[in-house]
Amino acid sequence: MRAFMDHQCSRCLQARKIPPSYERAIARHEVREIEQRHTQDGLREREAPSAADSEDVVVIYNRVPKTASTSFTNIAYDLCGKNHYHVLHINTTKNNPVMSMQDQVRFVKNVTEWREMKPAFYHGHVSFLDFTKFGVKKKPIYINVIRDPIERLVSYYYFLRFGDDYRPGLRRRKQGDKKTFDECVSAGGSDCAPEKLWLQIPFFCGHYSECWNVGSHWALEQAKYNLVNEYLLVGVTEELEDFVMMLEAALPRFFRGATELYRTGKKSHLRKTSEKKPPTKESIAKLQQSAIWKMENEFYEFALEQFQFVRAHAVREKDGELYLLAQNFFYEKIYPKTN
Numbered sequence: 001m002r003a004f005m006d007h008q009c010s011r012c013l014q015a016r017k018i019p020p021s022y023e024r025a026i027a028r029h030e031v032r033e034i035e036q037r038h039t040q041d042g043l044r045e046r047e048a049p050s051a052a053d054s055e056d057v058v059v060i061y062n063r064v065p066k067t068a069s070t071s072f073t074n075i076a077y078d079l080c081g082k083n084h085y086h087v088l089h090i091n092t093t094k095n096n097p098v099m100s101m102q103d104q105v106r107f108v109k110n111v112t113e114w115r116e117m118k119p120a121f122y123h124g125h126v127s128f129l130d131f132t133k134f135g136v137k138k139k140p141i142y143i144n145v146i147r148d149p150i151e152r153l154v155s156y157y158y159f160l161r162f163g164d165d166y167r168p169g170l171r172r173r174k175q176g177d178k179k180t181f182d183e184c185v186s187a188g189g190s191d192c193a194p195e196k197l198w199l200q201i202p203f204f205c206g207h208y209s210e211c212w213n214v215g216s217h218w219a220l221e222q223a224k225y226n227l228v229n230e231y232l233l234v235g236v237t238e239e240l241e242d243f244v245m246m247l248e249a250a251l252p253r254f255f256r257g258a259t260e261l262y263r264t265g266k267k268s269h270l271r272k273t274s275e276k277k278p279p280t281k282e283s284i285a286k287l288q289q290s291a292i293w294k295m296e297n298e299f300y301e302f303a304l305e306q307f308q309f310v311r312a313h314a315v316r317e318k319d320g321e322l323y324l325l326a327q328n329f330f331y332e333k334i335y336p337k338t339n
Contacts (some may be wrong), residue, residue, distance in 0.1 A: 058140040061123040064203050067147040068153040068237045076121050086117045090124025097127040108134045128206040147237040149296040151199045158276040183296050185283040194290035201299050220295050249324050
């Protein structure tokens with residue numbers, strides 16, 4: 001009797017078996033429901049970003065010495081209250097631009113997790129640090145300014161001896177040495193040697209040992225790569241106002257009002273090296289014979305060309321004044337159509 005009933009139930013189930021076409025229809029319906037839920041969730045995420053995300057922005061200005069970095073940083077300090085962000089100076093021991101591994105970890109952790117300080121503008125004489133090596137998903141925005149390598153060296157030479165008008169009473173490391181830059185070059189002094197030109201390349205190259213090997217071609221190429229791929233914008237000291245203008249357009253959250261402040265503010269050109277004497281053509285020619293100058297100059301020319309390319313697509317000149325171009329793109333043929 002039991003076997004008979006099982007046989008009958010089996011025949012009943014077979015008779016009521018769902019056709020394959022109907023199964024496929026149900027499956028397609030379930031897939032559409034899942035896709036619709038995912039689409040709706042994605043739209044909600046895009047339409048309502050959290051306030052924390054919009055404020056989770058960090059700019060790092062790993063400033064190269066004697067490139068008008070103090071003048072530019074003063075603009076950031078003047079605007080931070082008005083534009084509601086924090087400015088933090090990265091003060092390394094003896095201005096060492098290379099951090100230890102443990103300090104790199106601490107710095108990356110601070111920059112990414114110190115929410116009370118965001119939005120933040122960090123600045124200091126620190127070489128480029130690749131945040132992706134530490135598993136960080138959202139990297140900071142890097143910016144910088146560089147200068148003609150010989151002009152930078154001359155400025156630094158006199159700065160070490162006579163200081164500047166920013167802190168005129170501060171005693172400098174070489175204070176009392178009255179030798180001019182030309183006399184130093186003529187005598188083959190160490191403070192004006194071609195090796196002293198090697199600074200902007202390693203600052204952009206970063207925390208690799210090869211970056212700090214003077215005259216390294218690998219370091220030059222790595223510096224170029226980082227400039228193009230890791231920096232939002234790199235300006236030049238000789239065209240600082242244009243750099244400020246483009247930053248205001250690209251990062252208004254930080255630099256709204258920067259151009260006007262640069263043009264009219266008292267701090268824009270505050271820091272000037274004292275007793276600086278332009279080098280003679282003979283001194284310049286002697287430095288330009290070195291392979292180190294040729295590499296540093298190649299990097300400077302590379303940065304200048306890139307900056308001028310970006311500027312050419314961002315501003316126009318009219319009656320001697322520069323103006324930012326208006327938005328030059330729009331969207332069309334947007335599908336699917338919404339009701």
